[in-house]
Amino acid sequence: MQDPSPGAAADVPLAFDRPLAIVGGGAVDPALLRELAARHVALVGADGGADIIGDAGLVPEAIIGDLDSVRDRAGWEARTRVLHIPEQITTDFQKALYSTSAPITLALGMTGKRLDHTLAALSAVLQYAPMRRLMLIDEVDVALAATGPVRFSAAERERVSIHPLVPIRFRSSSGLFYPMDDLLLEPGGLLGTSNEGTGGMVEIVPADATPWLLILGRERLWDLMAV
Missing domain, CATH: 2.60.120.320 (Thiamin pyrophosphokinase, thiamin-binding domain)
Structure with a gap:
């Protein structure tokens, strides 16, 4: 099991030199995903968030999580990097955070649909904000940590x-x-x-x-x- 503490990611598997968008399974505007991709923002799916990226006609640069929600794991493995992290101590959003680095990280689909997921996302923002620039985005608002x-x-x-x-x-x-x-x-x-x-x-x-x-x-x- 990978140490899920924020300080454990000194040598993260995926280091980006441009903005990164981590996409979860909540409410996501597909037009915004396409705009982010057109502006060269890297897209990473947090487990089932990969399917939301795929439904927008895009391919994530990686999929990270325990992979209990992604629809077609084998199909994605043939198209992009899939990082399976089976530990159940953290959420898929946290797994994506401790497995990546970027100058700024946008989080989409971390709010909406399920209140417990929204609260967990806010907890992750509180945990990681001292270490990296984070922004939560939903249909209405953008929140800078x-x-x-x-x-x-x-x-x-x-x-x-x-x-x-x-x-x-x-x-x-x-x-x-x-x-x-x-x-x-x-x-x-x-x-x-x-x-x-x-x-x-x-x-x-x-x-x-x-x-x-x-x-x-x-x-x-x-x-x-x-x-």
């Missing part, structure tokens, strides 16, 4: 949500309708849902390197990749 200050431009009244994965205090903010100066956000307490930009640059500064989520509309995907 941040571990420090973030600066970006936002239109006036644009929705800007800040979600705490664990308790986190923010030192300051600018460019937001609801300031976050010395503000503690925490699950089960105060949240940063549906804040808004005032127009222009937004800066959000946490007090430390605790992971948190910056959530914008999905149309901001390519902008957030450059943040």
Whole structure:
């Protein structure tokens, strides 16, 4: 069994020098997959996510997981690399994370359909955000896992949500309708849902390197990749 801890992947099987998209079995827009492929983003299927890639008319560069969900393992093995990891300590998303490296990693199909899968994906983001740049994408939103200050431009009244994965205090903010100066956000307490930009640059500064989520509309995907 491969050690599933984040620090165990110093020599990962698959190292990418360009953006990587890990695709799970949840809700995925096939048009977005084709756009990612056209922009030379590497596509990797987390188990059954390979079939979602295939249904979009694409071939993943690899399939990673315990392979209990992929429809035709033998057929995929004839077309691409298949990395079978039978351990059951981690999810297929975590297996894909500890088996790869990339400058930035997008995660699609990790939310929707099953609530337990969505919660597990958020747990994996919290675990791996200190080690790599991660973004969750669904039909509506894109969520950047941040571990420090973030600066970006936002239109006036644009929705800007800040979600705490664990308790986190923010030192300051600018460019937001609801300031976050010395503000503690925490699950089960105060949240940063549906804040808004005032127009222009937004800066959000946490007090430390605790992971948190910056959530914008999905149309901001390519902008957030450059943040």
